[in-house]
Amino acid sequence: xxxxxxxxxxxxxxxxxxxxxxxxxxxxxxxxxxxxxxxxxxxxxxxxxxxxxxxxxxxxxxxxxxxxxxxxxxxxxxxxxxxxxxxxxxxxxxxxxxxxxxxxxxxxxxxxxxxxxxxxxxxxxxxxxxxxxxxxxxxxxxxxxxxxxxxxxxxxxxxxxxxxxxxxxxxxxxxxxxxxxxxxxxxxxxxxxxxxxxxxxxxxxxxxxxxxxxxxxxxxxxxxxxxxxxxxxxxxxxxxxxxxxxxxxxxxxxxxxxxxxxxxxxxxxxxxxxxxxxxxxxxxxxxxxxxxxxxxxxxxxxxxxxxxxxxxxxxxxxxx
Numbered sequence: 001x002x003x004x005x006x007x008x009x010x011x012x013x014x015x016x017x018x019x020x021x022x023x024x025x026x027x028x029x030x031x032x033x034x035x036x037x038x039x040x041x042x043x044x045x046x047x048x049x050x051x052x053x054x055x056x057x058x059x060x061x062x063x064x065x066x067x068x069x070x071x072x073x074x075x076x077x078x079x080x081x082x083x084x085x086x087x088x089x090x091x092x093x094x095x096x097x098x099x100x101x102x103x104x105x106x107x108x109x110x111x112x113x114x115x116x117x118x119x120x121x122x123x124x125x126x127x128x129x130x131x132x133x134x135x136x137x138x139x140x141x142x143x144x145x146x147x148x149x150x151x152x153x154x155x156x157x158x159x160x161x162x163x164x165x166x167x168x169x170x171x172x173x174x175x176x177x178x179x180x181x182x183x184x185x186x187x188x189x190x191x192x193x194x195x196x197x198x199x200x201x202x203x204x205x206x207x208x209x210x211x212x213x214x215x216x217x218x219x220x221x222x223x224x225x226x227x228x229x230x231x232x233x234x235x236x237x238x239x240x241x242x243x244x245x246x247x248x249x250x251x252x253x254x255x256x257x258x259x260x261x262x263x264x265x266x267x268x269x270x271x272x273x274x275x276x277x278x279x280x281x282x283x284x285x286x287x288x289x290x291x292x293x294x295x296x297x298x299x300x301x302x303x304x305x306x307x308x309x310x311x312x313x314x315x316x317x318x319x320x
Contacts, residue, residue, distance in 0.1 A: 037116040038279050041139075041184070042292045044112045047082055048140055048182055049290030054081035061168045062288075065142050065161030066150065070097050071242035074142045074161060074182075075113060084110060097239050106239060107133040113238050115139035117278040120187040120199075124236045137187055138238035140286075141273070143180040144248040146308040148216045148270045150241075155311030157217060160288055161248070169288075173311035176289035178320075180307045183275035184283045185249055187235035200230035201245045201271070202262040209264045219253050219272045223262030231263065234273070244271040251275075251308025255283050255297050 055063050055078050063077040070093050079088035090105035091097055097105070103126045114137060123134040144150055145159030152158045153165070160167045160181055172179050188199040204222050209215050234245045241247025244263055250273050253259075257274035264270040277283040282296040285307070295304075299319050306314040 034117065034280065038284070038294070041115045041117065041277075041279070041284050042294070044115065045140060045182060045284055045286040045292045046290065047112050048075070048078070049286050049292070051078035051082035052181065053290050054078070056169075061166040062160055064163070064165045065144070066163045066241035066247060067093075068164055070095065071240060072097050073239055073241035073247040075110075075138060075140070076239035079110070082112065091239070096242070098237075098242060104128050106135045106237070109134070109136045110138075110238065113138040113140060115184060115277065118187050119278065120189060120235075122188060122190040122233070122236060124190065124233055135236060136238045138235050139184050139187060139277075140182050141185050141235070141247060141249045142182055142241075143308060144244075144250045144273075145180075145310065146217065146251040146305040148250055148252055148264075148272050150244050150248055150269055150271075152216070155309065157309060157312070159251070159308050160310055167310065171310060172288055174306075174309060174313065174315065177287055177291060178307065178315060179288045179310045180251065180285055181288045181290075182286040183249055184277040184279075185235050185273070186276040186278065188232040190236060191232045197230075197232060198258075198260060199234060200226070200232045200260060201234060201273070202230055202260050203227050203265045204262050206264055206266045209270060216270060217252060219257075219259070219262075223272055224259040226260065230260075234261070243268040245273055249273045249275050251305050254301055254304060255295060255299065 052062055063074050065074060076097060092101050095101060106126045107128050118139050125132050126135050142161040143159035145157060147157040151163045153162055155171060169176060186199050189197055191197050202223055208222050231245060237246045252272050253274045256276050261273045262271060275283045282294050285293050285295045300317060303317040303320050306316045
C-alpha cells in the first residue's frame with residue numbers, strides 16, 4: 001500500500017498559514033509584554049508614593065527635593081521608608097552623597113526605581129574596595145512643578161519638591177489628587193558628545209537663560225541647540241539631586257517632548273526636563289495622594305502645567 005505524501009503546494013499552504021498565525025501572534029505578545037511592563041512601572045511608582053507618605057507620617061512633611069550639604073535626592077531620603085533601610089544605612093548623610101566615602105552606597109540599582117520598558121544599558125561606575133561597580137539608576141524623578149528653578153518655593157508655579165522643601169498636605173491647595181509628585185524619565189546614554197542623542201541635556205549660558213524672567217516658566221529656542229559638552233546621564237544616579245537632571249523633572253514642557261532638555265550652565269540650578277517613557281503614547285504619573293495614573297501625550301500643555309503646581313488654584317481641564 002502506497003502512503004500518500006504532501007504535495008509541494010500543500011506544504012507551501014501550511015507554511016503560509018503558520019507564517020500568518022505567527023504574524024498575528026507576535027504583536028499580541030508584544031502588547032501583553034508592554035501592558036505587563038506598564039503595570040510594573042505603575043506599581044513601582046505606587047511604592048515610591050507609599051514611601052513618601054510613610055516619611056510624611058513620621059516627619060510631618062514630604063521629604064526635601066534636595067538636601068543641602070548631602071545633596072540627597074528624594075529617592076535616597078525615602079529608602080528606609082520603602083524597606084531599603086540597609087541601603088540607606090550605607091550612606092553617610094553628614095556629607096555629599098557623591099563623595100568617595102559614599103561609594104559603597106552609590107553602587108547597585110534599587111529594582112523598584114527602574115522601569116522595565118527602558119532599554120538603556122548605560123551606567124556610571126564607582127570603585128568599591130578595588131572593584132568597579134555600576135551606580136544605581138532610576139526612571140522616576142521628583143516634580144519641580146511648572147518652574148525651571150530648583151530653589152523655587154512659590155507654590156503658584158512650583159510643585160511639592162524643591163531645594164530644602166518641607167511641603168505639607170496643607171500647602172497643596174490644588175488638591176493631593178490633582179498635584180503631581182513623581183513621573184518617569186528616560187535614562188540617558190551617557191554620551192555627552194553625541195549631539196543627535198535626544199536624551200542629552202543641553203547647556204545654556206547663564207546670560208542667555210537670565211535674559212528673560214519668562215525662561216524659568218517656558219521652554220525657549222536656545223534649549224534645543226546642542227553643545228559639544230551636553231550632559232547624558234539623566235537617571236543614572238538615583239541618590240543625587242545636586243544637579244537638576246538627576247533629581248527632578250518639570251511641567252514646563254510637554255510629555256515626551258520631542259526637543260531636548262536643557263539646563264542653566266553655571267550652577268546647573270534651572271532646567272526644563274520632560275517627563276518621558278518608553279510606554280506607548282504617554283507616561284505614568286504619581287500624584288500626591290499616592291495614586292498613579294497613565295497620562296496620554298495628548299494632554300494639553302495647560303492641564304499638564306496645572307498638574308505641576310500645588311497652590312495656583314488652576315485645576316486641570318476636561319482632558320484630565
